[in-house]
Amino acid sequence: MPELPEVEVVRRGLEGHVVGRTVERVEVLDVRSLRRHLAGARDFAARLEGRTVTAARRRGKFLWLVLDDDTPVVCHLGMSGQMLVEQPDAPREKHLKVALDLSGGTQLRFVDQRIFGGMLVSGGTPDVPDEVAHIALDPLDPAFDVEDVVRRARARRTGVKRALLDQTLVSGVGNIYADEALWRTPLHYARATDRLRPIDVRRLLGHVADVMRDALAQGGTSFDALYVNVNGQSGYFDRSLNAYGQEGEPCARCGTPIRRDTWMNRSSYWCPRCQPRPRGANARS
DNA sequence: GCTTGCGCCTGAATGC
């Protein structure tokens, strides 16, 4: 699934291959991918056709193209979304949802098996589309304010992993990177945020940024790499995962088998020795 | 106002 580094790789691909091109024709193959564009598929197409793409931007896992009338077109990849630039006559993917014919004879395709993602023409500004307004900055954003996040995290009465996954506190952190950053710090996922020391939160946020930067470095920045990544060869994270998906494997730090808990209808992986489970007031999951 | 949990989706993996 696309995590923030993958979304950034996609953004760079769009910046290199889509910015400067004009949308000549829009084909919507599955309206469910436009369900958040309330005015419907026909309106979506009308708003894009004839417009030139001037920028590709990102905050957290939200991605948007800016058109030459300053309209942002928001794209979210959800769990399974892909953005591909291909020849118009290339074989169509099974889950192709939206195809944009671009000037210069290429086609931008939005492919999404599980339809958790989608596209929409947004209100708001090119810098902050409406759908992104409530999303916090991500740890790779130059304006990311660590001390502000430390303060706001400690003001909450919740568990530390819940806080990491809350997009209004810090954006771009998914289940995989939350577990990896907690392992690196190390902290148990159920530690109460209001009982953490500021230095612990600072360390945690530093590890979140490091995990993302490591993955971005591995993911490459070429469009070839983009193809590789979105085509499911996710060698991207696999090599460097210490916790996520490692149930039963020895912890790289202490050798204790990694545990897996069911948590919030998903999984949490943790080392029982390095990340001891908190008790009493220190726990909040 | 803040925190918590559900539902959206499909297909691979698993169970009977």
Place this chain on the structure above:
DNA sequence: TGCATTCAGGCGCAAG
């Protein structure tokens, strides 16, 4: 073999 169930999880939204 074939059908049913489980699991994966980012996000918006409603309920607590």
